[in-house]
Amino acid sequence: MTDKDQKLFNEFPPVSTQDWESKIHADLKGKDYERALVWKTYEGLSVRPYYTSENLKGLDFLNSLPGEFPFVRGNKKTGNDWYVRQNILVKDFAEANRKALSILGKGVTSLGFCFDCNTKITKENLAVLLKDICLDAIETNFECSCDNCSCAQFFKELTLAKYNSSQIFGSATMDPIGSFILKGKMKAEAFDHLKTATEQTAELPKFRVIAVNGKHFANSGASNVQELAFSLAQGVEYLNHLTDAGLSIDEVAHNMKFNFGIGNNYFMEIAKLRAARLLWAQIVKSYNPQSDDSAKLIAHSETNSYNKTLYDPYVNMLRTQTEAMSAVLGGADSITVLPFNAIFGDTTDFSERIARNQQILLKEEAHLDKIADPAGGSYYIESLTASLAEHAWNLFLQVQDKGGFIQAFRDGFIQGEIKAMAAKRDANLALRRENLLGVNQYTNFTETANEDYPEWVFKSNDLTQEGAEVETLKPYRAAQSFEALRYKTDMYARSNRRPVAFMLPMGNLTMRKARAQFSTNFFAVAGFEVIDNNGFNTVEEGLQAARAKNADIVVVCSSDEEYAALAPQVAEQLENEILVIAGHPECKPELEAKSITNFIHMKSNILQELKAYQSKLGI
Numbered sequence: 001m002t003d004k005d006q007k008l009f010n011e012f013p014p015v016s017t018q019d020w021e022s023k024i025h026a027d028l029k030g031k032d033y034e035r036a037l038v039w040k041t042y043e044g045l046s047v048r049p050y051y052t053s054e055n056l057k058g059l060d061f062l063n064s065l066p067g068e069f070p071f072v073r074g075n076k077k078t079g080n081d082w083y084v085r086q087n088i089l090v091k092d093f094a095e096a097n098r099k100a101l102s103i104l105g106k107g108v109t110s111l112g113f114c115f116d117c118n119t120k121i122t123k124e125n126l127a128v129l130l131k132d133i134c135l136d137a138i139e140t141n142f143e144c145s146c147d148n149c150s151c152a153q154f155f156k157e158l159t160l161a162k163y164n165s166s167q168i169f170g171s172a173t174m175d176p177i178g179s180f181i182l183k184g185k186m187k188a189e190a191f192d193h194l195k196t197a198t199e200q201t202a203e204l205p206k207f208r209v210i211a212v213n214g215k216h217f218a219n220s221g222a223s224n225v226q227e228l229a230f231s232l233a234q235g236v237e238y239l240n241h242l243t244d245a246g247l248s249i250d251e252v253a254h255n256m257k258f259n260f261g262i263g264n265n266y267f268m269e270i271a272k273l274r275a276a277r278l279l280w281a282q283i284v285k286s287y288n289p290q291s292d293d294s295a296k297l298i299a300h301s302e303t304n305s306y307n308k309t310l311y312d313p314y315v316n317m318l319r320t321q322t323e324a325m326s327a328v329l330g331g332a333d334s335i336t337v338l339p340f341n342a343i344f345g346d347t348t349d350f351s352e353r354i355a356r357n358q359q360i361l362l363k364e365e366a367h368l369d370k371i372a373d374p375a376g377g378s379y380y381i382e383s384l385t386a387s388l389a390e391h392a393w394n395l396f397l398q399v400q401d402k403g404g405f406i407q408a409f410r411d412g413f414i415q416g417e418i419k420a421m422a423a424k425r426d427a428n429l430a431l432r433r434e435n436l437l438g439v440n441q442y443t444n445f446t447e448t449a450n451e452d453y454p455e456w457v458f459k460s461n462d463l464t465q466e467g468a469e470v471e472t473l474k475p476y477r478a479a480q481s482f483e484a485l486r487y488k489t490d491m492y493a494r495s496n497r498r499p500v501a502f503m504l505p506m507g508n509l510t511m512r513k514a515r516a517q518f519s520t521n522f523f524a525v526a527g528f529e530v531i532d533n534n535g536f537n538t539v540e541e542g543l544q545a546a547r548a549k550n551a552d553i554v555v556v557c558s559s560d561e562e563y564a565a566l567a568p569q570v571a572e573q574l575e576n577e578i579l580v581i582a583g584h585p586e587c588k589p590e591l592e593a594k595s596i597t598n599f600i601h602m603k604s605n606i607l608q609e610l611k612a613y614q615s616k617l618g619i
Contacts, residue, residue, distance in 0.1 A: 173211030184468025218261030221422025273330030312438030489527030502551035
């Protein structure tokens, strides 16, 4: 025990990949290895059931240290600290200033001022907004949707009058291409404005004015590969236009900031940020910058709205916690955790406090800011980083072959790729191959909508301007179709009796319990009242209990073998109730011949089925 050179676990012989594979194939007993154990992701990656050091052979980026080119292991040589950012919607400049001063004492180290451009930004009202804020102690960011305001210039003038320029860090993110993909129009002078802003803020070396908003892709249903590839292609578009306009590659790259979304695919999100730095470093390096530091990708990460829900909203806190953790482990430079109720109205002091504390917990309790590249060395994450980089690079090259990002978007290629992916993901939710907790699976049976929600909550965010030149991206939430379905039931129940789905379990104990549980979850998704039961000895007993509960739908839950005799018995004694069979039995054709036509099972499209039942019930 005192021998410092002694290796641990010497008594255990090493296990080769061949040994592992032999054992796995033996345990599978003839099952197809690829189908049983290999996970095929949306991104097109094949995730193996295990990884070893052999999977890391040939990965050149493993030879670099944190803070070294190509920065896959992070931009910092020591530690993994990040800015805790909270966004403030600026409607009134004085009120926004009061809020900023309040939250700066509560753990926030980065402010994001978001302007709606309804009020013209002047030097005077910007001074009101920044009054009494120590700008050399925090990161200051401005987001403006018009991409043509002068807040960067005004900010420079205000700060240089009071601070040393090297003390100021932050951004005034201008993203005319991002506006183009959402609004469908781009001003001819967009890149001229961007060049001007870059030149005007040259005296602030740590202040960035060029944004790439990858979150627009993520919130429109794109995969991680697509978000990464299209973000890089958009970044290259800025590099090309601005260097052609006379700026150096170092000037442009030093002014760029990427804003990525963070989704719920925990390990994939970690790998995405690492792969982004790897690929961006190689891209910038090809422009021959004077310093490798120009090749650093600065990433702000913001929790996606795509997978957040209106119903059971506190689950959003669980989602954003794992998302924030994956962004931290991936090496994000700053993070915004959107409050759990941000998707359906004004946030509250409580929800904002929780969102801040989620990041503070990762620092002060988990100490994830102490170690550089905490994910480094993981066989799985390193392999995933390489795979994600490869797939994203191939898609990036497709965009370049089509003339670059703007031309590919004008041609509809990028929209088509994202729409196809979004449709695939929507279909998987409807078929429950993917679960969205509290929405298409395991809903809170007792929850109802007690307030009137505006119509926009259930629709995609369409910012398309009149006379748009292209089809635009329309960010949306995956839960919206399900929420609209359930909200329709809740609105109906305000003036009518809520529909009741009654479980009628009979026969085989194991099958009836499993199918009753499946069916209660199924109908609860639409907001129906669901009544489960232990079981009945006779059909008459079951139907008597169903009518005592005013059942609208009677779901027979039994085994496939028993349905042939049981289902017709129930059908003969029904009055106005809708009969549903839980399962997909072999006797289905015989039952359909007897006008028994409603079946729910694992392969049912739950969204289509529940809409049909609503229609049958007159909802």
